[in-house]
Structure formats: structure tokens, C-alpha cells
Amino acid sequence: MYNEKVMKEFISPSNVGEVKNANAVGEVGNASCGDIMKISMRIENGIIEEVKFQTYGCAAAVATSSIATKMIKGKTIDEALAITNQEVVEELGGLPAQKIHCSVLAEGAIKAAIKNYLENYKMGNNA
């Protein structure tokens, strides 16, 4: 059902957990729908220095979470915001059609976290 790359990311995902002293946190999805992704980041000088995720969901949700965090680590906010779910899926070498919606979760969580950061920044809470 899944390709090797997806299975590899599912079996040993990167960046699992929560970033200490995170200044950007985003969470999307809900338990009733069967998937939730929570992402936390430490952004310094507009660069994503640290990023970690926690995901409740299927193997595709875990794999996209893992690959998406790898894709944005060390990138600028603008670069991270420009990443689409299609690029996440491509990076994984493709997902079964009924699983494409899982990749939207990762894109959504990244955007939510950065939005959270920008709101904190505007309010002068940027630590």
C-alpha cells in the first residue's frame, strides 16, 4: 500500500517530540476525524532553527509529519510557508490517493505554527 520511503519515515520518524522554549506552536486536525498534528518550532532571526512534531494518525500522517519537519528545518519562514502539500507528497515519493488528505495536515500545521509565531512577534513577545 505504501512505498518504502513512506514506510521508512513511519518506522523511524525524525523530529518527534516537543521543542523546549518553542516560540511557534501549531496544531491542526481533531480526534473525531482520526488525525491531529502538533508542530513546535524555535525560530530565530527568521530561520527555523528547531522543529519537532507529535502526530496522532495513520502511517501516512506520521510519515508526512516527519518529512515535512525535515523539509523546513533550517529554512526561512517564507520558504517554509511556500511549501505545499504536493511537495510534501513528492518528497515521500507519492501516497495512495485516499491518503493525500493526510499531507494537507502537515502543510496546515506548519502554517498554523508560523502564524502563531508572527502573532507573538507582533505583540512583542518574541523572546
Place this chain on the structure above:
Amino acid sequence: MKKVYLDYSATTPLDKRVLDDMIPYLTDVYGNANSVHSFGQEASYAVDNARRTIAECINAKRTEVYFTSGGTEANNWAIKGISVRYGKISGRNHIITSAIEHPSILESVKYMSNHGFEVTYLPVNSDGIIEEDVLRKAISEKTVLVSIMTANNEIGSIQPIKELAKIAHEYGALFHTDAVQAMNSIKADVRDTNVDLMSFSGHKIYGPKGVGVLYVKSGIKPDKFMIGGHQERTMRGGTTNVPAVVGMASALKYTVAEMEENNAKIRQARDHFIDRIKSEIPHIRINGGMKNRVVGNANVTFEYIEGESLLLSLDLMGIACSSGSACSSGSLEPSHVLMAIGVPIEIAHGSIRFSFGKDTTISDVDYVVDNLKSAVERLRLMSPLTKK
């Protein structure tokens, strides 16, 4: 790597003795059972014998057994064939079924509802059982057919079929039961339960895939479903799958003869599994009641994790089980059965069905529980829902 199959409710391995009984009909005896020459007559003789064996196993008459391509076809035929014919004869236009039926029943009644029939879906209690009063309240002189499964495929709950059939008959309605998941562990006796129609299949009882039976009580005549042949006394066209029907009869014969012994063994393995996970894995829930439940079923919700990721984690350890995971079916709805027994939607996605069979050993169960513990722990570490 050790391999453990705990998905006997999806399908069972073919019993070697059944295969031996089938082999001659896959090789030497290849005639068309409808041909008049000796090649055909030899095949026809085998089909007659298979029909007689099956009839004896369920306490029916030989002429009440119709071969089909499987449980799904038998269910389609029963629902559509009875509603169409008896709806026309009696003017009745109401069908009653339950909220926890197999999709082949649910989709068939939905099809009938698109053709002018009213459908009532009976709710179940938290154990997954249909209470008699619930049927009494729903049934009327307009009801043409009541179809209630003998045992549920997801949670294994066993319905009071004899009592429900009696109520249907009081109102002049016919009664069908989908017994696909029950034939392995519950002795079927159509004279005792007095059901009018009963569906079951070969591959759930260590027989071949692609073959099933619809039992139809003498005097009842559903509309034909598969037309264009003289087979099955003109009721179901299509060249008879001789090796499959021979295999189905052989499988049912062994199943009935060895039922008590296998049930005891399977129950022991299943109960050992449930005892261990209850004491060793926190935040789980056993779905469905333990009293009226088939011996081989355990349906478990693991809080904070999603079913498909657990299913795949176990698969990597050589363990096969099943999830009603909405995510793998492309829909976001969790299992209709778990919803019907009141499993909260937030945790329903984390449900797995483990189904045990006659080859399951205690050491298999121990291997599964040991690996299950580590898989659940790993996924919970990853989950944002896990309570710290």
C-alpha cells in the same frame, strides 16, 4: 521472523483435508455438472453429495440449499429477491435490519429503499445485541422482511435469532439471517431457529473462497437474482463451481464435527489475550459484551493512537489483524458498528479487531501481546493526545 495470523474473521486458511477432497474436482473430474454424459454426471453426483452434506449440517432439506458465489451474493439475493417478490404479492413495503449489519446487507436494503421500500435500522445495546422489544416496536403488518445477522463481524456479538424470527413470523414477515461469521462456532439448526433464509460462506470455515450458500425454507421463493441458467433448480444461473461446493461441504462437515473442541481451544487463546492486555496495557477498552460473543473475537480500542498505524506496526512484526480504520477506507467515518454500541468517536479510530482461529496457540498470543505493548508505547510517545 515469527508470523501470527489473527484475522480469521477476514478469512481462514484452507484446511488441508478440504483441499484433498477438492483436488479430484480440480483435475480429473472436470465435467459440467449440467451435462448428461458420464463426465457431467460424475460432477453432478459430487454436487448432490455436497448439497446433502450441507443440508445435514444445518438440519435442512437438500432442496433448501442453494449454492452462490459467497456470502455477499447470498445476502444480496435474500434481501432483493424476497423484497421484490413478496413486496409485490403482499403489498408490504417495509424492511427491518440492524445498524450493525455487514455492508452487503446495508447496501442491499439501501438499494431497496431507492426502489420504494421503507427501511428501519434497529439500534443495539452497548453489548451489541438487538433486544426483542426493539424489534416489537419497529415491526408492523407492512413489514415484508426482517434481516438480522447471527453474529457480528467486528465485535462478535451473537443475536437472539430464534426469538427475533418468532416475532417476525407473528407479524407475517419473513426472517433472514446472515450467518457468515457464526458458522465456525455456533451450531446452525434452521429447524430450531425457524429462520426462513440464511446466508453463509466457505472461506470463513477453512473452506475455499468464492462459494457460499443461501438456505431458503421450502415453500419460500425469492425472485431470481442471477438469471440465465438451469443451475440450482433454475433459481441461480451459472455453471456450478464443483470443486468449490465440494470444498465448502467438506469444510462445514469438519467444522461441525470439531466445533466443541475448537471452540474450547480458541476461547482459551482469546481469553488469555484479553486477560494479558487488560493487565499490561493501560487506557484500552474491550468493545462489545463478553457474554454473547463468538469465541474467536476481541475488539480493542487503544486510546491516543490511530488504528491503521498500529495495524501497520504489528504487520512489520509479522502480526496480522484488522482495523475498522476509517482512514484506510478513504472515509473519515469510524466503524458504524462501534458507533452503534456507543464507542466515543474521539477514540473509535484507535480500534483493532483480533480474530482467533483453530491454529492459534498460546505462544502466538504471547508473541502478539509482547509486540503489541511496544507498538502501542511507541505510537503513544508520538501522539499529542497521550496523557502525561
